[in-house]
Amino acid sequence: MTAVRDERGAALELASVTKRFGDFVAVDDLTLTVPSGSFFALLGPSGCGKTTTLRMVAGLEQPSAGTIGLAGRDVTGVPAHRRPVNTVFQSYALFPHLSVLENVAFGLRRRRARQVRERALEALDLVELAHLAQRRPAQLSGGQQQRVALARAVVNRPALLLLDEPLGALDLKLRRHMQLELKAIQAEVGLTFVHVTHDQEEAMTMADTVAVMNHGRIEQLGPPADLYEHPRTAFVANFLGQSNLVPGRAAGSSADGTTLGVDVGGAWVRVPAVRSVASSQRVLVGVRPEKIRLLGEGHQPRGDENVLGPGTVVDTSFAGVSTQYQVEVAGLGRFGVFAQNVGGSTVHAPGDRVLLAWDVPYTFALDGHEESDAGTLGPDDEP
Template sequence: MTKTATSQSSGGDVRLQGISKTFGSFTAVHPLDLTVPAGSFFALLGASGCGKTTTLRMIAGLEDPTTGTVELSGQDVTALPPYKRQVNTVFQNYALFPHLDIYENVAFGLRRRGIKSVKKQVEEMLDLVQLGPMARRKPQQLSGGQQQRVAVARALINKPQVLLLDEPLGALDLKLRRQMQLELKRIQTEVGITFVHVTHDQEEAMTMADTVAVMNGGRVEQLGAPADLYENPASTFVANFLGTSNLIAAEVVAVSGDDVQVTAGDAKLRLPAARCSATLAAGEKLLAGVRPEKVSLAHADDAEAIPDGRNRLPARIKDASFIGVSTQYVIDAGALGALAVYEQNIERDGRLIPGADVVLHWNPAHTFGLDAAQDISAGADLDEEAA
């Protein structure tokens, strides 16, 4: 899709330098430096209380930073009130005017600025969010997803350099939320302006964003493209919070080129040195991580058929949950604890039931290594309500 002249002529870089926020003795956001490139879809992801919404509100001018500066397109706006910043915010409750129809809700910002001829701009914006035929309906006559699109149109018609989205899909049911994730991404691609999106929903962040900043305790734990964060978590918090990870306590035996050999209980495993953030020397402890969908299950009777060169762990099935597209297994790996395995339901083995002895096996290249000094369960059971 071609980007509009509106988006091409605007800036949109967001740069936070040394920005922090304290409320009394509580530090909501520790000093952080963050740059959001113009035209990108950027997500601040984290659990309740991590500081993501406070960070968004400082960009919007709704909170004054305790330290640091906020720059938009190279301009220091730290001291400017919200209405003097080239940003607009879409909130979870949409904040539409119930007494105005959709057309007038979208036109509101233009009329407030004294613009007389609004018809063309409003119609273009309603077409962008695919609500043209509903222009004369009231908000209460629309679904939640349609109201959300009206809120986006009302914000975008003001031609902001940056659109801030504060848990915009939180009030929608799961199916509609997934539809709206794709819809918002389409809109952002079409208009080409910077979107900064706050969410506690990992799938939402990974579906929509070009770049994700995972926040924890008022700090950015890791920053990167969704696939990179998922495949190469830098901490146990990111490994556990962004999806599910099996983290296995292990000890380094030897390092040979790019190959690291470790022992985990009685098992010997291998992993790439390039995927290790832990110290690599014989005798050092590390956590060997592997995602549940990367692991295969073989019944113990078929162990000899497992190809050579794969990591393998003997274990026993503790529980199995059929969820349609896959079966999720809880595996008892003895001293190594409980592990998760997700297998697609393509050719189900009827012997893989609770109590069955099995061998877990996977490609060593799918293993990552983390510093064992971290909390192995960090981020695993966080409250998923919006901050």
């Protein structure tokens, strides 16, 4: 399929978009630009406003305030069927009485397009299903049905393709396979994809840019690696992966100003100044679980490391590529630690006394007035 790119720069522009349902504000003064040809993800928990945003872009909801632009055109009041947008849903929404080919061709026939069969077959070839063109949806697996739904959306060559939790109904192994396929298809056809999901791994695997949403606003936006390594709020640090966040008090900087010193429960922890967004003495010091080394009896930290503890291992879980630990440090709480399983690595048992050590550059500092558990999900929460 020939790549389609909008050379005007932005495929989607939201300007001060707000959506209210009575007294409830679902989307709060949202301004956002999605570049043409990009794979963009709106990531957040249930109720954060991401699906409402998608529905407003699709024309299924009207904003209470603000404007929506698609491919350089204001479509705020334009009905859904007249917008250059297609949506792929989790439910597939295929017509059971039509063949795979006719499902893909349906939109082209309604628009009285030319070369309908050729274009439909080309779209099916893109998703590697041309050989199943004459089958009915019921004769396909879940992953195959999702690819048919994608081909049906892509064949119309919209300015924007919306993906609404498209992989949620698939099992874990197939979902991971489809993540890579979707990313490859987007790169090949050059369409702009906006993907709505609550799955952090899915967003980071597929998207060029991720916008983390919370309470109708964007907490942070950027490339996945940047959000993961440089979170600017406790919500982002906890929701995008896992983080250990502990309160501390800023107590000075290095002579050259490159490092911030923080008192954490009586221990001296150094934070690179470029990784600190704290604006007062009260800070939250953070480090990702996979950055920490556990040092057992007889092992000493290096002089250039941050160190906390000693603490007590309270849980050890084997997770294939890593062993995951929970370590209780008196006065500071519980830390998660992920140790990669490599030959000869020490496995610490519950009850072992250990030090927690990590390289200074892996440390970050957030506003200490935030809740350290913001963005975490409890056992009764839904993502």
